[in-house]
Amino acid sequence: xxxxxxxxxxxxxxxxxxxxxxxxxxMLRARLLDDKxxxxxxxxxxxxxxxxxxxxxxxxxxxxxxxxxxxxFAPLIRDTAGRLAFGETVLDAVRTxxxxxxxxxxxxxxxxxxxxxxxxxxxxISHLGAMVSVxxxxxxARRLKKITGTVGAACLGDGATSTGAFHEALNxxxxxxxxxxxxxxxxxxxxxxxTARQFACADLTDKAVGYGVDSHSVDGTDLTACLRTIGEAxxxxxxxxGPQLVVAELLRLxxxxxxxxxxxxxxxxxxxSLGRDCLEVAxxxxxxEKWTDAGQIAEWRGExxxxxxxxxxxxxxxxxxxxxxxxxxxxxxxxxxxGRMKNEA
Amino acid sequence: MSITYLDAIREAQAxxxxxxxxxxxxxxxxxxxxxxxxxxxxxxxxxxxxxxDAPISEDAIMGLxxxxxxxxxxxxxxxxFADFAIVGFNQIVNQAATLFWRTRVPCPITVRLPFGGxxxxxxxxxxxxxAIYAHYPGLIVLTPATVEDAYxxxxxAVAIDDPVIFCExxxxxxxxKAEKLPTEALPIGKARIARxxxxxxxxxxxxxxxxxxxxxxxxAAEGWEIEIVDLRSVKPLDTDTVVASVARTGRLLCVGExxxxxxxxxxxxxxxxxxxxGLLDAPPQRLNAKDTPVPFHPNLWAAHRPTxxxxxxxxxxxxxx
Numbered sequence: 001x002x003x004x005x006x007x008x009x010x011x012x013x014x015x016x017x018x019x020x021x022x023x024x025x026x027m028l029r030a031r032l033l034d035d036k037x038x039x040x041x042x043x044x045x046x047x048x049x050x051x052x053x054x055x056x057x058x059x060x061x062x063x064x065x066x067x068x069x070x071x072x073f074a075p076l077i078r079d080t081a082g083r084l085a086f087g088e089t090v091l092d093a094v095r096t097x098x099x100x101x102x103x104x105x106x107x108x109x110x111x112x113x114x115x116x117x118x119x120x121x122x123x124x125i126s127h128l129g130a131m132v133s134v135x136x137x138x139x140x141a142r143r144l145k146k147i148t149g150t151v152g153a154a155c156l157g158d159g160a161t162s163t164g165a166f167h168e169a170l171n172x173x174x175x176x177x178x179x180x181x182x183x184x185x186x187x188x189x190x191x192x193x194x195t196a197r198q199f200a201c202a203d204l205t206d207k208a209v210g211y212g213v214d215s216h217s218v219d220g221t222d223l224t225a226c227l228r229t230i231g232e233a234x235x236x237x238x239x240x241x242g243p244q245l246v247v248a249e250l251l252r253l254x255x256x257x258x259x260x261x262x263x264x265x266x267x268x269x270x271x272x273s274l275g276r277d278c279l280e281v282a283x284x285x286x287x288x289e290k291w292t293d294a295g296q297i298a299e300w301r302g303e304x305x306x307x308x309x310x311x312x313x314x315x316x317x318x319x320x321x322x323x324x325x326x327x328x329x330x331x332x333x334x335x336x337x338x339g340r341m342k343n344e345a
Numbered sequence: 346m347s348i349t350y351l352d353a354i355r356e357a358q359a360x361x362x363x364x365x366x367x368x369x370x371x372x373x374x375x376x377x378x379x380x381x382x383x384x385x386x387x388x389x390x391x392x393x394x395x396x397x398d399a400p401i402s403e404d405a406i407m408g409l410x411x412x413x414x415x416x417x418x419x420x421x422x423x424x425x426f427a428d429f430a431i432v433g434f435n436q437i438v439n440q441a442a443t444l445f446w447r448t449r450v451p452c453p454i455t456v457r458l459p460f461g462g463x464x465x466x467x468x469x470x471x472x473x474x475x476a477i478y479a480h481y482p483g484l485i486v487l488t489p490a491t492v493e494d495a496y497x498x499x500x501x502a503v504a505i506d507d508p509v510i511f512c513e514x515x516x517x518x519x520x521x522k523a524e525k526l527p528t529e530a531l532p533i534g535k536a537r538i539a540r541x542x543x544x545x546x547x548x549x550x551x552x553x554x555x556x557x558x559x560x561x562x563x564x565a566a567e568g569w570e571i572e573i574v575d576l577r578s579v580k581p582l583d584t585d586t587v588v589a590s591v592a593r594t595g596r597l598l599c600v601g602e603x604x605x606x607x608x609x610x611x612x613x614x615x616x617x618x619x620x621x622x623g624l625l626d627a628p629p630q631r632l633n634a635k636d637t638p639v640p641f642h643p644n645l646w647a648a649h650r651p652t653x654x655x656x657x658x659x660x661x662x663x664x665x666x
Contacts, residue, residue, distance in 0.1 A: 109447050117415045117450045125439050133405040134440065137412020137420075144369060144394070144418065165435070168405035175400055330446040330483035332506045336534055338581035 017291045019227050023065055023085070024282050024292075025300055027057035027223070030081035031279055032304040033090060036312070037097055041258045046097055048110050053078035055253030056185050058278035059218070061085050062226035063153055063183050066234040072138045072152035074122040074131040077112045078185065078252070079155050088114075088121060094311045100318040107321030129156065129165030132182065136169055139178040151179040151237045159190025161207065162198055170243065174211045179237040181244045183230070185220060187252040188274065192264045204247040213243040220250030221274065223282040251275045348526060350489075351518040353496035354384050354457070356526060358421060361503040362392045365419060368503060369395040371406060372423030372457075381425050382459055382518055403433030410454045411440050419453045419503055427460030427512065428472045441508040442483030451506035455499070461514040461552055461602055464646050468638035471646075473551075473601075476608035478510040479580040485509040486580040487533065490554035492523035494537075494577055497530030505533070514552040521555070536583035538590065542570035545596040545660055548587055548613050550576040553600045553651060560656035569664055579609045587613060588621040595626035596663050602650050605633035627666035632659045 064085025095103025115123030
């Protein structure tokens with residue numbers, strides 16, 4: 001089966017093995033980190049919501065790993081794995097969730113709303129679909145600046161495909177023929193709303209036809225398929241073939257957030273092939289192919305737990321945001337800050 | 346040779362494109378066609394690849410501008426009508442206006458909004474939404490009332506590292522003329538005394554400054570000396586210049602073309618009440634459009650917005666107190 005992989009990224013048996021191992025380690029770290037956030041949430045240690053990527057790690061890790069350092073990545077709420085693969089540190093994730101003043105968002109925004117735009121990692125706003133045209137803008141600017149070879153990936157869920165922002169941005173990317181890869185995780189529910197109440201097309205890839213862009217379907221529970229399909233989509237975007245729409249079928253193995261028990265997901269669906277745990281599927285593959293062994297996986301798990309515990313211990317000692325030290329302005333142009341002197345007095 | 350308000354906007358953009366390779370223009374019909382109002386006439390030809398037509402997608406237009414700003418460019422976005430920019434409101438107020446605060450990455454975007462009523466334009470080509478942008482943190486909101494300011498403030502807007510909502514009054518585009526473009530101007534954030542007087546302060550902005558000036562001439566014939574403050578920028582709002590004027594006159598009328606609930610005129614009066622209450626010899630008043638959508642028919646339209654006659658009448662009422 002693996003021999004049938006198109007020759008984009010997975011060129012040799014060794015490359016295939018390495019890609020799977022790298023992805024699996026990302027998936028594992030992400031799962032451990034998400035589990036820790038869930039535990040901290042239940043212990044009342046996190047202000048605000050906690051949103052996990054459980055069940056979506058294969059898709060997310062494959063996306064992050066297909067990108068280069070100079071590319072643009074706009075992850076969504078279930079992309080802990082993709083973020084780690086793209087280069088976000090566990091420390092920055094923990095700092096944002098725990099509201100450290102030293103984190104990238106300095107306590108001004110929290111949980112999944114973190115990033116570093118200048119490093120190509122966009123911090124999402126909450127409005128679904130809104131990050132796609134921002135990725136377009138970065139790619140468009142690079143074209144104006146004559147920078148070539150970079151691509152941008154934006155992650156969405158099935159619900160976001162109903163927004164005007166999704167439509168406008170995908171059409172815009174198609175008109176400009178931008179190297180955009182749009183990764184849609186169809187996890188069957190937008191919060192509690194099932195896909196039958198979200199769209200009426202037979203398959204979300206049908207939408208690509210209307211925009212004049214290429215589309216790809218993938219089983220989001222299958223790491224090999226994710227690596228292959230996303231690798232191909234990214235390679236095509238990078239080669240100048242224009243926007244690529246990737247639709248992954250999978251199931252979210254948790255609530256929308258940790259406040260949500262997901263009682264609306266039927267056990268029939270959970271027991272279907274969509275409900276397979278991609279991490280477990282990948283682990284079995286790795287052992288079956290003898291690419292690694294159980295001892296090595298246990299070692300990785302131990303390293304992951306230690307990395308996370310160390311990060312949390314460090315962040316818990318870090319300063320929290322100080323309202324008296326806060327500048328309380330949204331402007332970068334100091335001379336235009338209104339009534340500043342008066343407010344300070 | 347005379348230069349219109351519209352010429353000034355076109356020239357400021359040409360100047361910005363010429364001086365700064367990071368500047369580009371993106372909007373509906375702005376390319377070879379030169380824009381619905383011709384504010385980008387010949388710029389696509391003069392600056393190939395830097396003045397680009399956009400699909401009718403205000404949300405994606407603004408999103409693209411934010412991405413380009415992150416990459417260090419300085420986009421000028423033309424929204425064909427201010428009324429349509431509402432479709433891109435989310436990207437303006439939630440994406441562009443929060444970017445620096447969230448990430449420390451500046452967001453230098455100039456959003457040009459052809460705004461304000463013209464006879465026959467109707468409810469969806471006439472709106473004056475400056476206050477809703479001013480309400481959100483992170484935006485600069487400009488309302489030039491003269492040809493000189495249209496030019497100088499647009500040039501300064503492009504150089505500012507924050508998103509600027511640049512409100513250009515469509516009524517002034519071709520009616521307002523000047524002899525030449527300015528070589529210097531007041532900085533953004535400073536209001537201008539458009540006419541000196543000692544009996545009453547009229548605070549106005551954008552096209553209403555011209556109507557207030559006409560009303561002042563009418564009132565001068567009756568012996569009243571009206572001082573007119575042109576706000577120029579509604580955010581930041583130059584409270585000091587307004588309060589200093591009220592200190593001279595003791596009376597205040599605030600005129601705006603926008604709807605009456607809240608808004609710039611309410612903000613000005615609130616500030617004068619709290620910072621200059623003791624300076625007032627009569628209750629301050631404000632004059633706004635009526636609280637309905639902007640009507641199409643010239644008879645209704647002219648009665649919907651404050652007119653020279655209505656401004657003069659409101660002023661007389663305060664002066665008699």
